[in-house]
Amino acid sequence: MPDAAMSAGEVETVDAHLARVLGAVHPLAPVDEPLTAAHGRVLAVDVRSRLDIPRFDNSAMDGYAVRHSDVAAASAGHPVTLRVVAEVAAGGADDPAIGPGEAVHIMTGAPLPSSADAVVPIEHTDAGRDTVIVSVPPRIGAHVRRAGEDLRAGDPVLAAGVRLTAARVSALAAAGHARVVVQATPRVGVVSTGSELVTPGHPLARGQIPESNSLLLAGLVRGAGGDVAHIATVPDDESVLDDELARCLDAGLDLIVLSGGVSVGAHDVVRAALGELRTVGFHTIAMQPGKPQAFGMLRRDDETPIPVFGLPGNPVATAVSFEAFVRPALRRLQGAADVHRPRIVAVAAESWRVPRAKVQYMPVAVVTPAEAGPPGSAVDTRPRVRPATSGGSGSHLVGGLAAADGYAIVPAEVDEVRVGDPVTVMLVTS
Numbered sequence: 269m270p271d272a273a274m275s276a277g278e279v280e281t282v283d284a285h286l287a288r289v290l291g292a293v294h295p296l297a298p299v300d301e302p303l304t305a306a307h308g309r310v311l312a313v314d315v316r317s318r319l320d321i322p323r324f325d326n327s328a329m330d331g332y333a334v335r336h337s338d339v340a341a342a343s344a345g346h347p348v349t350l351r352v353v354a355e356v357a358a359g360g361a362d363d364p365a366i367g368p369g370e371a372v373h374i375m376t377g378a379p380l381p382s383s384a385d386a387v388v389p390i391e392h393t394d395a396g397r398d399t400v401i402v403s404v405p406p407r408i409g410a411h412v413r414r415a416g417e418d419l420r421a422g423d424p425v426l427a428a429g430v431r432l433t434a435a436r437v438s439a440l441a442a443a444g445h446a447r448v449v450v451q452a453t454p455r456v457g458v459v460s461t462g463s464e465l466v467t468p469g470h471p472l473a474r475g476q477i478p479e480s481n482s483l484l485l486a487g488l489v490r491g492a493g494g495d496v497a498h499i500a501t502v503p504d505d506e507s508v509l510d511d512e513l514a515r516c517l518d519a520g521l522d523l524i525v526l527s528g529g530v531s532v533g534a535h536d537v538v539r540a541a542l543g544e545l546r547t548v549g550f551h552t553i554a555m556q557p558g559k560p561q562a563f564g565m566l567r568r569d570d571e572t573p574i575p576v577f578g579l580p581g582n583p584v585a586t587a588v589s590f591e592a593f594v595r596p597a598l599r600r601l602q603g604a605a606d607v608h609r610p611r612i613v614a615v616a617a618e619s620w621r622v623p624r625a626k627v628q629y630m631p632v633a634v635v636t637p638a639e640a641g642p643p644g645s646a647v648d649t650r651p652r653v654r655p656a657t658s659g660g661s662g663s664h665l666v667g668g669l670a671a672a673d674g675y676a677i678v679p680a681e682v683d684e685v686r687v688g689d690p691v692t693v694m695l696v697t698s
């Protein structure tokens with residue numbers, strides 16, 4: 269996707285870069301899955317019921333299937349005695365005939381005998397075996413669950429685009445489906461770059477730090493509905509990264525996310541490895557954090573090109589870049605109509621500084637009005653936010669990021685956020 273802003277120089281807006289990304293990423297073909305693998309997936313087609321639900325008239329109670337006219341006059345003072353001619357349990361295929369003065373012992377879920385028109389619960393009888401005494405008259409149709417009263421065969425069950433919760437998967441099963449067509453789960457590769465990075469928990473020599481971006485990105489990928497199919501950390505060595513990218517291409521991935529090495533340092537290895545390709549662009553975006561961004565397509569031989577992101581390595585910049593660009597791309601791959609996180613308007617409970625001429629993504633904690641104090645009035649119940657990190661939106665403040673519920677998105681033309689100012693917040697906790 270060579271374009272005018274292929275190499276950094278011109279500063280571009282977040283919206284322009286997002287448009288570039290979404291213009292290059294297309295939904296994957298939907299897949300047919302068994303219901304056992306459907307939970308959490310996004311339905312790709314409208315689904316109708318193949319069955320009536322309930323499938324047949326059946327009893328809602330353990331008791332006796334009766335002819336209403338036999339017991340309509342029953343009362344405690346004048347109970348009616350019926351002959352019990354058969355028993356039907358749930359799953360029973362029998363349809364025993366019930367003549368005048370007769371009843372059938374029936375269990376919850378058992379098909380209602382064709383000649384019955386009411387069920388008397390066992391509590392309204394003497395629970396007899398060969399004969400039963402009915403002391404409370406049922407209504408016509410009492411305790412009968414009618415075929416199709418929930419859904420009729422052919423009725424819509426679910427519309428394309430919904431996420432399949434446990435209840436929705438069970439409704440599909442009840443509606444006679446064994447398989448369902450869902451959006452594909454993108455297979456994603458996550459590669460961290462940096463010679464200073466050490467596996468968490470290992471001893472750290474001078475200059476080394478724990479590698480955290482791959483955990484961050486893997487969790488964010490899963491949260492966006494992707495499958496982390498490949499994960500690696502490589503040193504700042506171009507040939508090692510080249511080999512790793514070849515492995516990614518062999519792994520049949522749908523998207524690759526790299527972190528680190530996109531800036532202008534002497535060892536910025538992603539820039540070195542991908543910069544030679546005419547299909548990957550390096551861009552300067554008017555945002556903080558997240559200024560340097562690489563995006564493009566990688567292709568092996570004549571196979572389908574795979575979107576590749578090179579995100580800045582500073583952990584908060586990595587997180588913000590994922591939310592701004594990678595998550596929308598992942599959602600687009602899954603055919604989602606809305607690729608964005610939910611946003612709310614909240615009130616700043618503290619003031620903070622904003623960089624000039626850049627959209628700021630400030631990690632914020634959402635606090636209750638009581639905790640936040642009274643910036644407006646005591647009755648102002650709008651959610652309040654305060655910076656989650658003590659050092660503002662510095663892109664290295666990975667510890668403080670743990671306290672963030674979202675990012676306050678402050679427009680480029682705003683110089684300062686003051687207590688009481690309304691701010692748009694992208695929520696990321698779900």
Ligand SMILES: Nc1nc2c(c(=O)[nH]1)N[C@H]1C(S)=C(S)[C@@H](COP(=O)(O)OP(=O)(O)OC[C@H]3O[C@@H](n4cnc5c(N)ncnc54)[C@H](O)[C@@H]3O)O[C@H]1N2
Pocket residue numbers: 460461462464465477478479480481482527528529530531532533536557558559560579580581582583585663664
């Ligand atoms: N001369 C300039 N220097 C820098 C510029 C610039 O415009 N001119 N931009 C700065 C900005 S803004 C950012 S953001 C960073 C982006 O740098 P890189 O993408 O090349 O990232 P690295 O240099 O590899 O790492 C930056 C920082 O993050 C730490 N890091 C990296 N990966 C991980 C990881 N997987 N886990 C934990 N921490 C990681 C790394 O140790 C560095 O401290 O460039 C600025 N420089």
Ligand code: MOO
Pocket residue numbers: 555556557558559560580582584585662663664
């Ligand atoms: O863009 Mo960098 O992310 O400001 O630190």
